[in-house]
Amino acid sequence: METSRSVQRVVVITGAAQGIGRAYAHKFGALGYKVAALDINTEGVANVAAEVQANGGQCIAVAVDIGNESSVQNAHQKILEAYGQADILINNAAIFSTLKMRPFEEIPMDEWTKVMHVNVTGTLLMVKAFLPTMRKNNWGRIINISSAAVTMGRPHYLHYTTSKAAVIGMTRSMAKELGRDGITVNAILPGATDTEISRETVTAAQKEAQIAMRSIPREENPEDLTGVAVFLASEDSRFITGQSLIVDGGLTFL
Numbered sequence: 127m128e129t130s131r132s133v134q135r136v137v138v139i140t141g142a143a144q145g146i147g148r149a150y151a152h153k154f155g156a157l158g159y160k161v162a163a164l165d166i167n168t169e170g171v172a173n174v175a176a177e178v179q180a181n182g183g184q185c186i187a188v189a190v191d192i193g194n195e196s197s198v199q200n201a202h203q204k205i206l207e208a209y210g211q212a213d214i215l216i217n218n219a220a221i222f223s224t225l226k227m228r229p230f231e232e233i234p235m236d237e238w239t240k241v242m243h244v245n246v247t248g249t250l251l252m253v254k255a256f257l258p259t260m261r262k263n264n265w266g267r268i269i270n271i272s273s274a275a276v277t278m279g280r281p282h283y284l285h286y287t288t289s290k291a292a293v294i295g296m297t298r299s300m301a302k303e304l305g306r307d308g309i310t311v312n313a314i315l316p317g318a319t320d321t322e323i324s325r326e327t328v329t330a331a332q333k334e335a336q337i338a339m340r341s342i343p344r345e346e347n348p349e350d351l352t353g354v355a356v357f358l359a360s361e362d363s364r365f366i367t368g369q370s371l372i373v374d375g376g377l378t379f380l
């Protein structure tokens with residue numbers, strides 16, 4: 127699938143300190159990409175960069191708060207200083223595993239605002255910062271991480287589901303605006319995925335119910351999501367843009 131050119135590319139992954147973002151960092155590192163692992167959790171992302179390096183990959187850790195424009199611009203600058211370019215952006219960071227599931231009328235408004243700001247505005251700020259570099263090269267891949275919570279209409283996560291639906295709309299409109307610049311913009315919609323991070327309000331019964339609804343009835347792991355990210359980052363996906371790829375074991379369909 128990979129061309130010799132694409133293995134030289136720089137991939138920027140937000141939310142790489144843990145969970146699925148960490149799996150993307152490992153996968154791209156193992157494939158020979160130059161990885162920039164970004165997170166607000168500086169200690170966690172430094173550990174992930176060390177893990178990727180220990181496996182023979184190239185990876186730098188960069189601190190970022192995606193909801194803060196100057197922090198995002200600093201991160202962009204640090205990546206350019208280290209690698210001289212930035213080709214692929216995986217907008218994976220989000221407020222997610224720390225959220226409590228609850229009826230929407232019980233979600234505090236400050237939590238609603240924060241989730242919308244980080245998950246939606248944060249994604250926009252990252253794209254805005256990296257766009258000039260991609261435009262200059264007339265090549266870019268933007269991969270926005272949405273969620274199959276949107277296609278499920280998953281209850282008790284209204285701020286989160288709404289933010290991830292916005293990411294799909296943003297992906298489609300950005301694709302239209304950036305296609306002429308050689309930049310594709312696509313979304314991945316993961317199903318409920320088990321990571322090393324425990325989630326206090328997700329019960330074993332909920333998990334079993336989701337598994338039972340899948341066409342492929344088993345747990346979803348971070349490694350189930352890395353292949354589609356590699357494909358969307360590659361030259362081979364060049365005529366695919368604005369799309370939403372659901373990776374949930376066939377639970378939901380577009």
Ligand SMILES: NC(=O)c1ccc[n+]([C@@H]2O[C@H](COP(=O)([O-])OP(=O)(O)OC[C@H]3O[C@@H](n4cnc5c(N)ncnc54)[C@H](O)[C@@H]3O)[C@@H](O)[C@H]2O)c1
Pocket residue numbers: 140141142143144145146147164165166167190191192193217218219220221222223224244248271272273274275315316317318319320321323
């Ligand atoms: N795990 C799942 O079941 C699942 C399902 C569908 C979609 N997703 C999406 O996949 C992505 C990764 O999921 P995960 O399970 O690994 O999530 P997670 O909550 O374990 O990790 C999110 C990461 O983002 C970082 N982050 C949060 N706010 C940030 C900010 N302002 N700036 C920079 N970094 C910030 C956190 O520090 C953390 O390392 C998220 O976008 C999530 O919404 C996850």
